[in-house]
Amino acid sequence: METFQALLAQKLSAALTAADLPDAGEITQARDPRFGDYQTSAALVLAKQRGEKPRTVAQRIIEKLEVVDVCEPPQIAGAGFINFTLRRAALEQKTTELLRDERLGVATTDAPKRIVIDFGSPNVAKPMHVGHIRSTVLGDSLARIAEFMGHNVVRDNHIGDWGTQFGMVIYGWKNLLDRAALEQDPIAELVRIYKGANEAATADPAVRDACREELVKLQAGEAENFAIWQQCTALSMGEFERAYQLLDIHYDIQRGESFYNDRLPAVVERLCTSGLAEKSEGAVCVFFRDIPDLADRPCIIRKRDGGYNYATTDVATVDYRIGDLQRDTIWIVTGAPQQLHFRQIFEIARREGRNADFRHITHGSILGEDRKLMKTRSGDNVALKDVLAEAIVRARSLIDEKNADMPEAEKAEIARIIGIGAVKYADLSQYRMTDYVFSWDRMLSLQGNTAPYLQNAYVRVQSIFRKAGEQITVPNELVLADPGESVLAKCLCQFAEVVPTVLNGFRPNVLAAYLFELANGFHAFYEACPVLKSDEPARSSRLALCNLTARVLQRGLELLGIGVPEKM
């Protein structure tokens, strides 16, 4: 099935050829109803290229446009725009097709990629905090969308399970550990001993040396320290898993940093042999002297003390993803501060002749009401599990307020769907680079661009179907007589145009904005067009529109990783 946009683009292209003009311009959705449904500025572009008058060029194009089966005669407007207004019959037909299409009109890509998406990446022995929401939720959504588009996707959790912090953790484990506390809340106890060791090391050089010694032993594979490390990792993974379950996040593989340990020496050796890396001040570095703004920013791949760092690991990770996983596309979803690092890593890969498509997908931060990085009053990171728990509690109290007689188990499940959905949507509905202010009241509001608002639109549809009973038949053809119907139908047809564009700039917020608009359109339709009380053929058509609306909302929210309740 083709979208109107694609259809008109083909027809425009054909018209340009027929008019002996080069292919130019695109079809876009009209941004204002006065300009019809679709528009193109092709004539403006061509007029500029050829030094002709835009409206004259537009006239030449229009004469060759064969769109009578899709839209009303195209209009020239403004400086030389060509506007298209869909014919009702075409809209009715397309909407009917949509009704029978599992994919709601969304085409699969004709250039499937083998993608690995690296997102989330929590650290062992540290609690997950609000800061992990962005990468986790964004990466998950991009994975869902890429998969839906027909790409082959591997979701990889690049866990921070190796590094210098383990010197302190192990020192703390041996000297400060409270077993009872560890049983009670493992991560809290790990954090406590880490902090304790850190403070001690800062105050006492002997402790600092001891921590370093523990690290060296761990890295050398010494049995006791290795066992401690394994326990820490296992405890942390348990905690991560609980969060992922709540969030409905799934990984295909979880290759932590430690996975790459035994590959690191070979990486350095290879880079030295090929001449890409060289010794400098005792360390082994890769220089980028031919790139002006990287000229004085070498990438260290082996420290002076012979140890490896995260740059080494990341080079090995690229090797693994391209070599072992056979990926041609690598998406890394992390915060913006790591841009320089990944630029260097990708540049090294290019210099080694790797021709995968590397993307560092960055994002901004979550801020508190004070517009600074979100922290607790004591200045600590806000624990993710606390945020999720509070989201559910707050959603629950809304349900209690609005729907008190609902059974207990149902309330609990709906509270989870709404609470978690609200947190995710607050994140995804914003452009990923924007730092946004975390606000419970705003994200759980039933008004405005929020998950509950969208979920509520879905619930209203379901309510109609429950009331209607089971005698619902899918009509063979729709009748869209009321403006409320056609506006909604047009919006439904645009789902297939919007979804593919999300991956352009990795912007789930574009999908969120679309779903909001759809919910708006539905609510307007709902007000203006009675469904069950209307006569045929309107009744069937309206039921069909309701069905499509629910399916698009459900699918769209699912692509954002958000669920829908049947009641709320």
Next chain:
RNA sequence: GCGCCCAUAGCUCAGCCGGAUAGAGCAACGGAUUUCUAAUCCGUCGGUCGGAGGUUCGAGUCCUCCUGGGCGCGCCA
């Protein structure tokens, strides 16, 4: 010092390749409801798009400079 990101309505934010008179939501104000769940809808008010130049038919969008914020820059990740 160098580099990256950000600055749009009172508040929170959209605005992908430059396209028509810059859009939402919240807040404020005014309407609609004995409902297919008003957890909603309709309307009004509100902007020198941080500043100054430039590129062109056209700039919130691209270029240069400036201001103000965030972040990063050799042995943490």
